Amino acid sequence: GAVVSQHPSWVICKSGTSVKIECRSLDFQATTMFWYRQFPKQSLMLMATSNEGSKATYEQGVEKDKFLINHASLTLSTLTVTSAHPEDSSFYICRAVGLASDSPKTEQYFGPGTRLTVT
Amino acid sequence: AQSVTQLDSHVSVSEGTPVLLRCNYSSSYSPSLFWYVQHPNKGLQLLLKYTSAATLVKGINGFEAEFKKSETSFHLTKPSAHMSDAAEYFCVVSDPGTASKLTFGTGTRLQVTL
16 A cells, blocks of 8 residues: 655754755655644644645745755655754654555545654 | 634543544535544554545544534544543644645644543
8 A cells, every 4th residue: 555654754963954854655646745844742734735846835934945845756755954943843744645556536645754853 | 714623632531431522623615524643753643534425434443523514513532442542633624625735723632541
């Protein structure tokens, strides 16, 4: 069956550095990718939406130059946190929407999340 | 615009007793509604979903939810709580015309005690 994975599952970086988070789909063509951020003890907040081959659409208040999203293929989307600061420490989750290889219906799958800690 | 309200931020039950997690929604269309569970430091797992078929939806691990249009509610229930049910639960709404955009509730933390 279809699977969505994220790499790394957790990362610690120093303030000012950049971090890239990958979201990969297996047996699944992710035509649309959603990226969420979840602060401790809070709900998921949508950051941006991207369609394969197109520029991402960012939610209000999310800096597009700070959170770079690339969705160049149907199986890979990346989120790069540039010049990370401690306030960017959060749990980042991708959600892939598209067609599975064994189903004619649109499906959706969440990635397992990436915990980012910026020191 | 779509929205969900989870009426309780924290619910505590004893093991073996019923669970009720409340959710009310607001939607301009006939919505799709979901319940997800998240265990500590883990990703989201789909418990069940309503997509305009049967109003009583059965999910995994003995959970079920009933869609009540007149009350704009989609409460999650389970007859008998288990210790492993302790987690964060999110009610989620999706309008058909919003390109699969989901709106999450603020979450309810379920505590199960002995």
